[in-house]
Amino acid sequence: MANLVVYTELAEDRQPTPGARFALAQARLIARALGATIHAAVAHPGVDTSTLDEIAAALGGAGADRVLLWSNAAAGALPLYVSHGAFLEAMAKQLRPRLFIFAAGSPAVQLAPVLASRLPAEFFPRAQVTVGPANLDVGDVGTLRLQRVASDNIEQLDVIEAERMVVVTLCNGTTQTVTGGQPAELEVMDLPAQAELTVQTTRLLANRCEDASLLLGDGPGRVSADEARLMYGMLCPQHAVLFTNDIKAWWPVPLMMSPGSAFGWVGDQALARGTRGLTARWRINAQVGWAAWQSARVRS
Amino acid sequence: MGRVAKRAGTLMKIAVCVEANPGTAALGATALALGLDNAEVCWVHAGNDTFAPNAVPRGVASVVAITGPELARPHSQSLAHVLLTAVQRMGCDAIFCGVLSNAAGTGLLGAALAVQWNVPFVAQAHAAHVRGKHMHVAVHGASQIATVALPWPCVVACVPASADLPMQEAAPQVRTFTLPELGIATEAIRRSSESISAPIALRRTKTVTSVEALLESLLDRSH
Numbered sequence: 001m002a003n004l005v006v007y008t009e010l011a012e013d014r015q016p017t018p019g020a021r022f023a024l025a026q027a028r029l030i031a032r033a034l035g036a037t038i039h040a041a042v043a044h045p046g047v048d049t050s051t052l053d054e055i056a057a058a059l060g061g062a063g064a065d066r067v068l069l070w071s072n073a074a075a076g077a078l079p080l081y082v083s084h085g086a087f088l089e090a091m092a093k094q095l096r097p098r099l100f101i102f103a104a105g106s107p108a109v110q111l112a113p114v115l116a117s118r119l120p121a122e123f124f125p126r127a128q129v130t131v132g133p134a135n136l137d138v139g140d141v142g143t144l145r146l147q148r149v150a151s152d153n154i155e156q157l158d159v160i161e162a163e164r165m166v167v168v169t170l171c172n173g174t175t176q177t178v179t180g181g182q183p184a185e186l187e188v189m190d191l192p193a194q195a196e197l198t199v200q201t202t203r204l205l206a207n208r209c210e211d212a213s214l215l216l217g218d219g220p221g222r223v224s225a226d227e228a229r230l231m232y233g234m235l236c237p238q239h240a241v242l243f244t245n246d247i248k249a250w251w252p253v254p255l256m257m258s259p260g261s262a263f264g265w266v267g268d269q270a271l272a273r274g275t276r277g278l279t280a281r282w283r284i285n286a287q288v289g290w291a292a293w294q295s296a297r298v299r300s
Numbered sequence: 301m302g303r304v305a306k307r308a309g310t311l312m313k314i315a316v317c318v319e320a321n322p323g324t325a326a327l328g329a330t331a332l333a334l335g336l337d338n339a340e341v342c343w344v345h346a347g348n349d350t351f352a353p354n355a356v357p358r359g360v361a362s363v364v365a366i367t368g369p370e371l372a373r374p375h376s377q378s379l380a381h382v383l384l385t386a387v388q389r390m391g392c393d394a395i396f397c398g399v400l401s402n403a404a405g406t407g408l409l410g411a412a413l414a415v416q417w418n419v420p421f422v423a424q425a426h427a428a429h430v431r432g433k434h435m436h437v438a439v440h441g442a443s444q445i446a447t448v449a450l451p452w453p454c455v456v457a458c459v460p461a462s463a464d465l466p467m468q469e470a471a472p473q474v475r476t477f478t479l480p481e482l483g484i485a486t487e488a489i490r491r492s493s494e495s496i497s498a499p500i501a502l503r504r505t506k507t508v509t510s511v512e513a514l515l516e517s518l519l520d521r522s523h
Binding site for chain 2: 077078080081082106109110113114116117118120123125
């Protein structure tokens with residue numbers, strides 16, 4: 001399989017985010033079955049030499065063989081192709097990977113389709129990965145299929161048969177832990193940002209909701225349950241925050257939602273009626289949550 | 301550069317790409333475009349169907365459709381080529397679309413438009429306004445909202461929104477073009493190569509049929 005590249009986001013503690021862990025674990029499954037080197041492509045601002053060993057150990061433990069680190073002030077802003085594109089294209093041209101993998105979330109929406117269009121490469125979004133091991137003794141090269149639930153069918157791509165590189169974004173899934181990994185080999189890349197952009201960033205949620213990709217809501221004057229389902233399925237966020245007093249209003253759930261999805265809860269009550277037995281991953285005060293939601297709402 | 305720079309802040313022209321039955325993403329994109337100061341907003345559609353929208357939001361100045369049998373399930377790159385040809389002929393300064401934006405729902409169309417036009421692209425936009433020679437676009441990210449100043453021209457893919465737009469009272473007139481009328485060779489249109497199959501069971505997918513079963517699945521971390 002040669003090379004796999006995983007776009008890897010680091011949290012503020014320089015550990016891979018849950019989505020990045022899942023993507024690296026998926027890449028490790030592929031590498032074990034088919035043989036491949038896993039390169040973690042990391043864009044991170046202001047990394048100093050004292051933290052490089054820490055990052056190499058963390059990503060090696062999550063499944064990466066090598067880390068290619070782009071350290072630039074622009075890397076700290078929201079990942080946009082106008083700023084991060086040169087880094088991604090350098091990865092693709094240098095390593096010529098079979099697969100360029102993005103975890104579910106914002107970078108998958110902002111970066112992956114543009115990268116696929118520019119290379120050009122095959123683009124396969126919201127994929128679940130199926131791997132069959134190779135047995136070269138009998139001439140079996142194994143299988144690697146990407147599958148996606150579409151509106152009324154399953155779409156599938158055989159990566160081994162694909163004629164060119166495949167850029168894939170993953171469906172969300174349960175974070176898996178790869179144990180026993182050695183510290184990854186780490187290389188710092190010196191690349192300028194692709195463009196000078198004026199970007200102002202507002203923190204949307206604090207503390208325990210930091211990894212929420214999307215705020216969802218229902219009820220009068222807010223995004224309807226149907227629209228929220230569409231948004232959820234479209235973006236495949238790593239996590240969702242539901243604004244609802246009745247989880248039954250969310251049935252049926254989006255086709256692409258994995259049983260491994262983690263839920264948060266916004267409200268002062270412990271859990272709403274109908275959610276007995278559901279363990280919310282986080283909970284924030286309703287006032288804070290509504291303020292965040294109002295700041296994020298489309299103002300038409 | 302786009303026409304906005306030449307016109308020094310006067311009327312700009314925004315193309316909004318819409319499906320045959322414009323959904324919440326297209327309406328959200330339309331709402332953002334209509335909210336821009338001094339913007340002339342046009343709807344653009346490409347497909348093999350007869351594009352006759354039941355209702356068009358008030359403020360949309362014109363509706364353009366490119367039709368032809370070759371546009372049945374086109375690849376996103378080909379669809380982008382067709383739409384961009386029309387947009388450039390119309391003299392638009394920017395393109396707004398939904399994040400999914402085509403029947404296959406891959407999210408590739410906006411990116412393909414930007415790459416073929418060689419202009420900046422952002423997705424997940426939920427607000428926009430014009431200041432000087434830049435469009436300031438608010439973009440959702442993980443745990444943050446960023447406001448990005450994009451130069452003209454640009455492509456913006458918008459999140460769906462529950463935009464309550466007032467509709468035009470009379471059915472709009474749709475200007476229809478064929479591919480040859482736009483100077484596009486029909487053989488240049490690539491069909492989507494995505495393999496379509498009957499529903500099959502995914503190894504890691506558990507089918508649940510009730511709220512109770514869903515909750516049980518959510519708690520089951522064994523798979």
